[in-house]
Amino acid sequence: MIKVILFDLDGTLYSSAEVRAKFAEAAYQALAKLKKISVEEATTLIEDTREKLREKHGFPVPYTLTLVRFGMPVETWHKENIEYFDPRDYLSANGELRDMLLDLKKRCRLAILTNNNEVQAKRILEALKVQDLFDQVFTYNTFKTMKPNPQFFKKAAKAMGVTPEDCLVVGDRYSVDLIPAQELGMQIYEVKGPDDIPKLVTALRSVA
Numbered sequence: 001m002i003k004v005i006l007f008d009l010d011g012t013l014y015s016s017a018e019v020r021a022k023f024a025e026a027a028y029q030a031l032a033k034l035k036k037i038s039v040e041e042a043t044t045l046i047e048d049t050r051e052k053l054r055e056k057h058g059f060p061v062p063y064t065l066t067l068v069r070f071g072m073p074v075e076t077w078h079k080e081n082i083e084y085f086d087p088r089d090y091l092s093a094n095g096e097l098r099d100m101l102l103d104l105k106k107r108c109r110l111a112i113l114t115n116n117n118e119v120q121a122k123r124i125l126e127a128l129k130v131q132d133l134f135d136q137v138f139t140y141n142t143f144k145t146m147k148p149n150p151q152f153f154k155k156a157a158k159a160m161g162v163t164p165e166d167c168l169v170v171g172d173r174y175s176v177d178l179i180p181a182q183e184l185g186m187q188i189y190e191v192k193g194p195d196d197i198p199k200l201v202t203a204l205r206s207v208a
Contacts, residue, residue: 001166002107002108002166002167002168002187002204003108003109003160003162003166003167004108004109004110004111004157004160004162004166004167004168005104005108005109005110005111005167005168005169005170006111006112006113006138006153006156006157006167006168006169006170006181006186007110007111007112007113007134007170007171008112008113008114008147008169008170008171008172008173008177009112009114009116009121009124009125010114010116010124011171011172011173011193012170012171012172012177012191012193012194013097013124013128013130013194013197014091014094014097014124014128014193014194015193015194016087016090016091018090019087019090019091019124022081022084022085022087022090023063023081024063025084025085026063026080026081026084026085027046027063027066027067027077027081028042028043028046029042029080029084030067030072030076030077030080030081031045031046031067031070031072033080034070034071034072034076035070045070046063046066046067049066049069049070050063050066053065053066053069057175058175059173059174059175059176060173062115062176063077064077064115064140064146065146074140074146078117078119078120078140078141081117081120082117082119082120086123087120087123087124087127088123088124088126088127090127091124091127091128092127092128093127093128093129094128094129094130094194096194096198097128097130097194097197098128098129098130098133100197100198100200100201101130101133101197102133103201104200104201104204105133107204108168109135109160110133110134110135111134111135111136111137111138111156111160112125112134112136112137112138112139113138113147113152113153113156113169114137114138114139114140115139115140115146115147116139116140117139117140117141118137118139118140118141118142121137121139122137125137135160136156136159136160138152138155138156138159142155142156142159143155143156147176147177147180148175148176148177148179148180149180150180150183150184152180153167153169153180153181153184153186154184157184157186163185164181164184164185164186165185165186167181167186167187168186168187168188168189169181169182169186169187169188169189170188170189170190170191170197170200171188171190171191172190172191172192172193174190178190189203
């Protein structure tokens with residue numbers, strides 16, 4: 001029986017080309033500052049590395065994990081993107097998403113499980129007007145770990161007072177969000193963005 005739904009945030013509860021672009025720009029600026037190179041050189045370094053990692057692992061690698069490979073502490077990257085932009089300038093309330101989450105909240109508790117930092121996660125949930133619907137928001141800052149590390153999922157379940165088998169994980173990146181969860185015995189549900197959340201509601205209604 002599902003007692004907790006753990007939602008990924010970026011690309012799952014919202015989809016924004018502008019926010020994606022701002023995260024990318026922040027990453028280029030951060031690496032340029034770290035390596036004392038031009039933004040253009042940093043852009044090439046990052047995107048070439050991401051492409052090689054994508055070919056190796058079979059999925060797009062997030063900017064956070066790419067920057068860590070260049071020796072940038074996660075905390076430094078988070079500080080840089082927090083200062084570079086505010087997602088609230090690009091996102092707005094999603095009434096349909098809120099209604100769907102309210103429906104799900106009648107059935108079980110909801111939580112966020114994101115590699116994003118605490119500040120940006122709160123800003124995004126605020127912009128979407130859904131911040132009050134989640135019992136917990138687990139970010140990198142919570143446990144100092146990130147997906148796809150299974151410990152992130154295990155610690156989140158423990159913090160919610162449930163076993164992995166009691167959890168459903170919803171995410172848009174199969175290799176990062178879902179495979180580690182499934183290997184722990186959690187149920188999984190893949191989405192391509194917020195437009196797929198109604199299908200989840202329908203699916204859960206059918207087994208209620």
